[in-house]
Amino acid sequence: MPDWEKRFRAPRIGLPDWAEHAPDRSLFVSNATGTFELYTWDRASGSQRQATDRPHGTTDGTLSPDGEWIWWFSDTDGDEFGVWMRQPFAGGPDEPAAPGLDPSYPGGLAIGRDGTAVIGRSTDEEGSTVHVVRPGESPAEIYRHRESAGVGDLSHDGSLIAIEHTEHGDAMHSAIRVVRADGEAVAELDDTKGGTEELGLSVMGFAPVDGDARLLVGHQRRGRWEPMIWNPLTGEETALSIDLPGDVGADWYPDGSALLIEHEYQARGELWRYDLGIPGAGGATSAGAGDTPAGTTTDTSLVPGHPLTRVDTPAGTVSGATARPDGTVEFLWSSAAHPPEVRSTSGKVVLDPPGTKAPGSVPVTDAWVEGPGGxxxxxxxxxxxxxxFPTVFDIHGGPTWHDSDAFASSPAAWVDHGFAVVRVNYRGSTGYGRAWTDALKHRVGLIELEDIAAVREWAVASGLADPDRLILAGGSxxxxxxxxxLGTQPDAWAAGLAAVPVADYVTAYNDEMEALKAMDRTLLGGTPEEVPERFEASSPLTYVDSVRAPVYISAGVNDPRxxxxxxxxxxxRLERRGHPHEVYRYDAGHGSLVVEExxxxLRLELDFARRHVAGVRGDEAEGVTPR
Incomplete structure (x- = not known):
């Protein structure tokens, strides 16, 4: 078996989610059976159990605060449309978690200590709704709007609910409304009003302390994501002195006395602890953010009295972290060269999956290229x-996402086959400030491709990439x-590999889930009827007759996105032209959770590249025959 297949087949685990009031009970995702499913882990006894078993896999689940129940989302064949189910932590039959709620797309979930659940939903007919479901009672609707919205969090005592919404019509920049359990509005935080630019907010979570109304909120007031503390009962906003460049996320330590800071900068991640000054409920330090210049990291961990303390993590990417009641921090870490591990600041590997370990790969290097937008x-x-080298430009999805120095099996496979791999964090990507993320509006797709073209020119001029053997590839x-x-830069590419793509923007808009329609209206400035020229300019179908390179497309037949x-x-349209192309359709949604699939x-993509790009090494060089 070649190394690239071993990387896919090696058992992996996600960061364990633990029950707030039963911290020995955890839930995690693993592909140990060949399909990504949910597993329970009793830390006290060491026992583990596979909780879900579905042909297309299951990854969306959580534990109730008392650790007695596993909640998981049940859709049909990957279409993301379904209902919440639950089963006892110790095992037993699944049952509907919220009887009376019809199937929908999920819009957030929060569960209280008394078993009350707050469930966000969306459908094409109803728009976004939020329901409160109390044990033994019928669901009560407390929120409804045509624009996208979802559940942010439920306060520790169950009295307050935070809802992220986009009633103003900008799906990229949410506002926050806090309501009581009956839907009565308490307070509104909306950074989209009163300024020349719309700014987004995100719910990071209520303080985990009874009677504490503090809500941790992500904001963009200084041109990047960073946290502050807002008390919706008093209106008080508390700034935090976090002198770090790049985007900053946060979560609470279990006693509410400190924050666990997740810092992302230039495609790497690290962790910090931010002490709030008073153990338990309150006393947040009120200080203005520092004036650290861009490109500079200030190590505040050695400054006496400073609230920031570095949490020791290796160089690479932290894909998630959680502070435990004993003060340790568990985190999912990897780098491009090293497969992921769930580690702890105690020095231990938290969970070590059985079986063959994934082979490593080569590290990434950074390239900074002057483009038309910076x-x-x-x-x-x-x-x-x-x-x-023959070179694959592996383009990330999103668009509000970014590639990072993290382990990924697909790029590693291309490297094994003799390719260089270039991943571009184009305008629209997160992690480089609000202006960079918001830059792609109205000229959607075309702006990103300008940045990709600039990096392509650099890759050829530097001697890295063979201009006659360039492959453009990506998913979503x-x-x-x-x-x-392929249509707007037809002379640049030798082949194209498109997985679960938008191919005809107007039809995609008409058929996709409602939340994505809202995003497209934000990106393009309206509907296909309102701004037809923008949809036409940004649609691959417009340029299909200009495509010269062979095209490979894979698509899930149940894909709602x-x-x-x-x-x-x-x-x-390709068939009408007689243009060389191949299409692979599979029975799933927006990608697959089955390892063999x-x-x-990837084997089909590698084989397509071998047949259509001159001088590319095939699977035979790896000792296997393509299937």
Whole structure:
């Protein structure tokens, strides 16, 4: 078995989620059976149990605060449309967690200590709704709006509910409303009003202390994501002195006396502890943020009296972290060269999955390229030897996401086959400030491709990439950019590999889930009827007759995000031209949670590249025969 397959098949685990009032009870995701499913872990006894077992996998689940119940979302064949189910932590039959609620797309979930649940939902017919479900009672609707909204959190005593909403119509920038359990409004925090630019807010969680109304809120008032504390009962806002460049997230320590800071900067992540000054409920330090210049990291952990203390983590990416009641921090860490591990500040590996370990890969190097909208950051991996190499531009999805120095099996596989891999954090990506993320509005797709083109020119000029063997590839939004790039930059690419893409923007808008329609209206400034010229300019279908490179497309037939009908429209246009292309349709939604299916899809892409790009090494060089 070649290393690239071993990386996919090696058992992996996610960061364990533990029950707030039963911290020895945890829930985690693993692919140990070949499909990603939910598992329970009793830390006291060491016992583990597979809790879900579905053909298409299960990853969306949580524990009730008392640790007695596992809640998990049940959809149909990956279509993301379904209901919440639950089962006892110790095992037993599944049952509907909220009888009386019809199937929907999920819109957040919060569970109280008394068993009360706050459930966010969305459907094409109803828009967004929030329901309170008390044990033994019928669901009570407390919120409804046509625009996208969802449950942020439930206060520790169950008296307050935080709802993120976009009633103002900008799906990229949420406001926060706090209501009581009967839906009565308590307070509103909305940074989209009164300024020349709309700013977003996000709910990070209520303080985990009874009678404490403090809500941890992410804001963008200084051009990046960072936390503050807001008390919706008094209106008091408390700034935090976090002198770090880049985006900053936060979560509470279990006693409410400190915050666990997740800091992301230039595609790497690290952790810090921020002490609030008074153990338990309150006393947040009120201080203005520092004036650390961009590109500078100030190590405040050695400054006497400063609230920030560094939490020791290796260089790479922290993909999630949680503070335990004993003061230790558990975190999911990896780098491009090292497979993921769940580690603890105690020095231990928290969970070590059984079976063969995933082989490592090569580290990434950073490239900073001047683009039309500013410096573009790209991550580069290359095989041994001297270039120029055949090169895959592996474009991330989102678009509000970013590639990081984290372990990924697909880029590692391309490197194994002799390719350099370039991943571009184009305008629209997160992690480089609000202006960078918001820059792609109205000229959607075209702006991202300008940045990709700048990095492509650098890669060729530097001697890294062979200009005659460049492959444009990506999934979801990356698949969309692949098809759009093949049509608008037809001379640049030798082949294109598009997974679950937007291919026909108008049809995609009409068929996709309601929350994504709201996002598209924000990105493009209206509906296809209101701004037809923008949809046309940003749709791959507009440029399909200009495509010269061979095209490979994979699509899930149950995909609610990039629905199959609009993919078929694009494929029919390729067929009408007699253009070389291949299409792989599979029975799932927006991607697959089945390991063998993921391997099959990458094998098909590798084989397509071998047949259509000159001089590319095939699977035979790895000692296996393509299937």
């Amino acid at each position: 410096r573009v950051h790209a991550l580069v991996q290359q095989p041994p030897g001297d270039g120029p 939004w990356g698949g969309y950019l692949t098809l759009l790039g 990039c629905p199959i009908r609009q993919v078929e429209n694009y494929v029919q 993921r391997i099959k899809q």
